[in-house]
Amino acid sequence: MQTFNITEDNWEAIKGNMVAILQAGCAFGALVSNIPAGKQYLLGRKKTIMISAWIFMIGSIIQAACNTYSPLLVGRFITGCRFIYDEDDGKSIWHWSRRHGSPIQLTNQPKKNHSNICIPQVHSRNISSRLSRKNGFYISDFVSPWSMPKLLVSFQQSGEQKYRAISYGFIRAFSTSDWQWRWPLIIQLMPAFIVITCGLNVMPESIRWLIKNSRYKRSLQILSKLRDLPLNHPDIIEEFDQIQYSVQLERMQTFTKAQQILFDPKVRRQLIIGCLLQFFQQVASTNAVNYYAPSLFKTIGIFGGPLEAMATGLYGNIKLLFVYAAYFIVDSRMGRRKALLISSVITAVAFNTLGILLSQSEDITDDAIGIRQIMAILMLYLFAIGFEIGWGPVVWIICSEIYPDNIRAVCVSLTTTINFVTLAIMSKMTPLMLEQIGWKTEIVFGGIAIGIGIFVFCFLPETRGLSLEHMTEVTWGHVFL
Template sequence: MSRRSAFVNWRVYILAIVAYSGVFVFGFDTSLAGGVIALPGFENDFLGGQPASAQVLSLVVSVLQAGAFVGALSAAPISEFLGRRNSLVVASLIFVCGAAVQTAATNDIVWIYCGRAVSGVGVGAMTMLAPTYVAESAPANVRGRITGIFQVIVVLGVAISYWITYGVNLNIPVSSAQWRIPIAFQFVPVGIMLIFLPFCKESPRWLARKGRVEQSLLNLAWLRNTALTSTKLQDEFASILASVKHEREGRGNFRECFEKGNRIRFVIAFILFALQQFSGQNSVSYYAPEVFSSIGMPSTTSALLASGVYGIVKLLSTLAFLFIGIEQLGRRRSLVYGVAWMGIMFFIIGALLRTHPPGAQQEVSNWSIGMAVALYIYVLPYSFSIGPIPWVYCSEIFGNSIRHYGVAWAAATQWLFNFIITKITPTLEQRLSGGTLFFMFGSINLLTAVFCFFLPETKGVSLEEMDVIFGYVSREQRQRDVLRVATNLQHGALSGPDGGRHLFESRPGSASTYEGHRLDTLYEDPEVGGKEGEGEGAVAL
């Protein structure tokens, strides 16, 4: 990534960080429960001083996923009505209500269940809204990197949840404060998003679909940090409007989901996220203290420390991939190589558990350390494949008219199987002992590599071109529509009372026919003079 490219796109990077601040609680909340429930303070307040049973553990962890499933599906129609940015605000407020209930809970664990369910609705909505918002705002050449920040923020949440739990267990006396501090920390990232989100621009693609063509172009120019007269900007905008034209000729948004070229995208999203959840990563992540205990780290402190190191390794490897590899390797190759490596590592861990099972000793053995290191190595390929790529891939493969449905479907699928895997993991750990559980996950990962080999590559492809790749519209028709819109942008008014429909006419109409601005009269910084080029002639908004 060149310094100039990073500088030009700095506004999109800031938008992504703000929009994804709320998604921090996705990683934080889902990983937090497994550690918090093992704290002596939580056990004293809610479990009568006894360790949590497998049923209580799975319920505390998975009830959030159930709420998130509802939130992800509900977010699609809300975002279509309110827009991406305003819908994120609503989702954040829902989450805050659930977090407040959890923090204020006393003695009765039902309040923890209820609070996590409500928070889950907000988290699920944010996992649908944030990737959609960012993908619709990011330029094609760095969209994978910018959209992939989603996974960095999620992994950061996972890592911090481990270390906060480890810290309070080590330094806070056994009391309610032990578990209230980690839970109350959830307010910080969501608060940051609520403060800065009003300063971000709405998705230009959503605005174009709503007929607010002029504002759409202004927002696009602001995000690209370039002049309205930039040829590159006008080409991108013409492509967006051409996609809107095809949508308006369709038979309705929801029915479009079942048309040729769209059905396959929903199938891919479903399978990809189902395989992600059964890759074994979430079982390790959510129940990390229990997993590390099962491979020979019996004390709570040792298991929590190993979990914290695991989170750090995951964070650093994800950061390295997004800023070095995702735009170089592409989506398909990263997935194939990554999940194959993951499968091999799980077979190694399973073999070590089979041949050198942990004993009853209190000290950590060398073989247990070796298995922990193998888990750390396993998380490296996860961080450049099935971890971040499904969120990037599914936020970009859907057309503008169905993206809110597509990403909602993808997020709901993730939460559905997330719920299932977290419910069954404690039982699987008990029944599939001696490395069998790791053999199962390893086999699934090798099958996933075969599936990913046949996925279309989307690196560097514009969102509008996805319709061509998946056969929803022919390349010739899309090129004709883009040319028509581009011509009319130069000869006709930019916006009018018809919501921009005049831009799709075969012949450009007279500029005086429509109300609104022409492209060459939109306000720009007079000192810059509207020079063409990246980073020049910035729109004065």
């Protein structure tokens, strides 16, 4: 605040702008990243990651070096634009960490009889926490595609706790200096630098992209290396033939992907479901809670200092614990649909109870933490539990498995754009709502949770364990669709 001469009067609005502008950049990057060039695409995986890493570094440098408010916003928008999908690899979508750092292969190379999964879901808290949350992971045969989404979200949440601790250390070490937020921005350049200098040397190119560009020998070598099988192994030959056949079918199509999305009613309905799920995930307000947890704790009656840091840290640890729990829940008998329904009920109870408690606590002082304040804190933790067993990871799983294979990357890109646009709006609105209507903000979020639970009950079928071929039939044949 001192660096940019920001006063308390306009701090909430400016804080909302700083959060929202990053999400606007992410939305722009996600939207434009799937523009193809004719029937072959310009970029493979390695070029996509390199461009994204450079965009990330440029944006971070601008943020770390700025001394006025406008360059900070420009840097944050550029940093957001690094969100790029590799459209050329319909079986393997890469995501340069949406906010923080190193690349993660969100799906392994194609394995027959498995649907593809990608999860670009990450969380962050405030401007001083913009350092790398994750180490890079190349995930291949040692993790099944069905287990990967939960595992990756677990890695993400674990990394989040690390950067919270590091950021808190800088805040304590430079409590009166602007280096408390500059150093995290400088440190987050390290993963991007490592990727550009070292990571791309060991990263294989997309098999499907190589086949599309008639580099058959190289694509077969990469497939053999990933599967750890000889080139002449029957499984390698069979899988390679399947990929070639899939690419040939795409080339023979007489209609474009845009035509299929717009005029195929089944695909259009699947895309609407995915867009609504991403929209509801953000209006359920987990990122609003993450970004503005300190403001919420102040509303409850915890005014800064070690107590606020402890409460916020415990909130993150609870999220991490129940993301690991979701690892076992989503593919159990509960499945995707029940997990979302239970998640909606828990978050609705937590928010509405929190709102009622805060409405009865108008006389809070900084030294008066009573039973209502303790109950309010517990409701925030209950929200974290409810969200992370359902709406946190499950939405990304569903949105990556319900679309036809040939247009999956485009559909995931569109639904992800909806996620970022909604997040930008919620990031801008939440601090203003907390300032203008106070405890009624929680009641609004509680009502939204009830509404999205009704949507899931009426319109979302169970997709657990289904093959890609059956996804369209199930989503089209659901009783309410």
